[in-house]
Amino acid sequence: MRYTIASIIASAILTISASAACTPSSVDTAGLQKLITDGGAGYTLQLCASQVYELSEQLNYTAANQEISTEGYPTDDTRATLKMVGFNKTTSVMAQDTGLNGAKLKNIQINGNRLDNEDIYTAGGGNIEFGGQNQNQVIEYVKSYDPRGWSCLHLAEGTFNCLNITVQNNDIGPCGRDYFQNWADGISLSCADSLVQNNNIVDATDGGIVVFGAPSSVIRNNTINVKTRTMLGGINMVDVLPWLPEGNFSNTLVESNNIYGGFATQLGNDTFGSNNASAIIKIGIAVGPNVWFSDGRYGTNKSTGAIIKDNLFSGAFAFGMGISSADNFTISNNSFVGNTSFIGTYGPNCTTEAKTPHQPVPLLLEPDSVQDLNLTLPPDSEFQFVNGTALGLTCFMPPTSGDFWPYGEGFNSVPSPTDPESTSPTSGGGAGNGASSSPATTSSPSSGATSPISSSQGWILGSVLGLLSGTLILL
Template sequence: MRLNLLTLFSSMTLSSILASAACTSNTTDTSGLQKLIHDGGAGYKLQLCAGQTYELSEQLNYTAMNQEISTEGYPTDGTRATLKMVGFNKTTAVMAQDPGLSGAKLMNIQINGNRLDNEDIYTAGGGNIEFGGQNQNQIIEYVKSYDPRGWSCLHLSEGTFNCLNITVQNNDIGPCGRDYFQNWADGISLSCADSLVQNNNIVDATDGGIVVFGAPSSTIKNNTISVKTRTMLGGINMVDVLPWLPEGNFSGTTVEGNTIHGGFATSMGDNSMGPNNASAIIKIGIAVGPNVWFSDGRYGTNKSTGAIIKDNVFSGAFAFGMGVSSAKDFTISNNSFTGNTSFIGTYGPNCTSSSKTPHEPTALLLEPSSIENLDLTLPSDSKFNFVNGTALGLTCFMPPAKDQNSWPYGDGFNSQPSSSSTTSGTGSSTTSPATTQSASGGDGKKSSAFKSISINGIFSSTIIAGILGAVFIIL
């Protein structure tokens, strides 16, 4: 049938009206948004308007399978709609953990937890985003989550150990928490099994950048974790032996290809290092085993077990690049340092004493008496070896004062490291400015040219530094 002009005009006008009404305006209050989700049923998309902020008095709950909350047009920049928590004593903006919420999506949106600068952390309640639970196949991507009132910017729960296959990718996370005692917050807290966490950018998460709670058979790869204005306790943490059973179950979990940046100098100092205006470091770049984190023996002889850590790259200022203790059946291979690095810090008030005093800062720390069956491989051109020592409660170290020349210069800064400042990887003194060190990443291929340390059982021998291509089997 041929359309006349009036019919065509009417059709175009109707289409324009429908297009302009596609997103839900921020004049809709929290109860109105929740009603749309509830009434929409399975597969409903709540699309918010770009550039608008929606103040939440309560958390928004997904109510059926395959529902989505997103910004119209799926922008990836600052025009993403913002959900801002303003409700009294509320911590969670979006929740998708109840049974029957498989396939839930949170996409192209910003979550502002709205923790004020003068507020302490809320000790009850959840993270900004709570996904997982008794569900599968959920997706979180192109989301910015920051300033949670609670303990995490993004929490992926294990449910009753039946959460599977969450994809978390291309998100901007942080800042999360404050870097003073017990006011920390995680960036991403992963406990859902068979999940993929990739290509996320995590800045100034003050507890762990990514904390892996077992999450068996999950992959954590190609994420960038860094500090700018707040000290981070750990970049990637594999230290919690609960909740998965048997305790310490990291079986099949792989941490690979991540880039972890400690602090860098923010202004000129001497010819190799400078000060940092926030005194910001990462205390442990990758932490393995409960004793590395907890100094009170709360997990007894339990160990983190069964994961693969490979091809990760470190740069900047840390207390420890990696700390490994109370671990079993791990493969740790081809992790490298690039650019300028320093390993700095002093014993803090919570460090232990006498025989349990932690080793001073160093690139790679291993506690031989508490590990079993570890396969450790370093790039052939690595300037650092694993150093044996006490790796207990390493989060107790405190960064230097911000005006000390202890932070290395980042790429493109005004200075190059001096040749006299490079060490063999034993770490800097805790009472003097750290040394700046450069390391090359290697090509990630295992060959006879690599340093290889195959560890079976308990040992106490010292790994000899500087010998390339040798294999040590230490019983």
């Protein structure tokens, strides 16, 4: 058979188009689901860059090693978007049924489409539901935001047989609203032996990363920050269920995470300014159920067995760390960088009398409720743990106005923990009510003052031209 130049070029274009074709957004939800189901094990549903796919139902993975991703694997806002528009639906992608080992969600955006005037949907799951009965799943370079339900990304434990999910390089948030019981998590981790790393989490109003035990998991090198919505916690280790024995965080490692509370958005005095959203993180790292729940729902159960080390805090919090009802934890070398403040007033849900929580401080420990705690701070730490009642600390409310937020680098940006100027404990700090430089005895709460404590597509064309060049040479 004699091949002409035209036929060779046409064949090349068809071959390239077939190998690189993405599924357009004109395909409806049922059509997308059929592609996944018919594709079988190892199938990749490749969506088109910069297109929005409106979902009337969740998309379900149906076989092992399937993938949903964007053509070309972009990492910016050209990633395809799955937008949930179905009535009373909360989950966009689901990979929790049996037989879904190796499921992947990569380089895509998930818009939960919770409207500004909507309350949280009290039934249903998160934007993304992975884990369950499976192992070796991957979620990376995904942006997940505005969930209608309780989490931007949920990694479920199954029947305690979920193992080895990798969650990395994702953009998470905003998640939820910062008004009562309308909160949502950023990443909710309950799958054991998992890796959660290098994620950027913004305005996840419940917890930035909530660890539900997830024994032998590693949570490291994540950045958690607040911009316009107050967060209850940065990293939470307070839920003693579902893992058994209750409170099982054994060998879970939380290390080298950067947690940034609010910074001033308006100029004020030399040291502090106001924040136009009154946004803080109430507890940077929360350990133990009593820190979170003041109603005694977990009785004498404790969070047990984790390691928390080398994490950095900066900005405005009520508490940098709060520790209560914990057993056999190693907590070491966690430090404050740049400018900080510790602010808040007692809210309507705070307990009273003997159970009234301690006023905001950088580091709060309830010594009578912990045991076998290996607790150390950097030798040059400006702050030490203060002993006091650490019960239901999320009840504190940020100031609604006033110059209580510290300045960040460039006025209101997140400081860099690697910048020597920003890591100086006194960088840009101002006078205030200083924390005790040595452990204090349990103290009585003050009247709830808010004064801060401070311290300072062209590859296709190239391929065609390359083939054309080769064809001319052959001729």
